[in-house]
Amino acid sequence: MTYSPTTSADRTRSFPSVLSLLSYLLAGTFFGVVLVKSEAASWYRIQEMFRFQSFHMYGLIGSAVLTGMLTTGLLRRFQARALTGQTIHVQSKDPGLPRYVLGGLTFGLGWGLAGVCPGPIFTLLGSGVWAMLIVLLFALIGTWLYGVLRDHLPH
Template sequence: MRKLTALLAGVLFGIGLLLAGMANPTKVLGFLDLAGAWDPSLALVMIGAIAVAAGPLAWAKRRAQSLLGAPMQLPAKRELDPRLIGGSLVFGIGWGIAGICPGPALAILLSGHWQVSVFVLAMLAGMLLFTALERRRSH
């Protein structure tokens, strides 16, 4: 059952990204371009998503288990370390270059545009590089 809800949630997430305009890099860059002709649409994506998710996430915070009996796994870390800020900075620069972040990248991977394949391969390489560096650090 949890496998089914995971698949369903993924499909809905992808449909939402496509409908919202998040899957169009040109639109994302139009939002990030404050000094040009600014397209504020993506602010509404965040407002819509947060308005719906805030209640369920607050409920989840008070529970030890999900409705299907899975352990509730919410991030517990609280400190603001340099990795959080440095990583987010690097991510934001990459996002500003191409207008693509991880969710939309996957949601348009099978849409038939070669550009997204290049982006996703490089993104996976970046993630694997992180894992390799982390493993080396812990040895």
């Protein structure tokens, strides 16, 4: 390992500023409030979805997919730039049915067993649903397990 002295200007470019970190915290907090208010973090709504008893969650998921498609298309079309000035490059995904099926089944199984998507785990913890600590623990174990098995999985 070699040492190369850096200037103050180099360090400020390589580390995110407190202001940008605050913007991420505010955006995450806003997202958490939206999840709770839209009932996307509600165990009952999720169970209704899996039992095909309500359109509520399908509408939320569908609107998220449409928003993602529109945003990705706009980013590609207008060659948008990040706050740092770098061009945002959205990479195309390689086709591969086995990895999507395996990933979807694993994600869906965990979602069905826990009754919650991994997205609102912290939101639910912030709302006082302490049982989500168990879900968080197993989400971390699953992430670690993926890291261990990554080279043996279809990518």
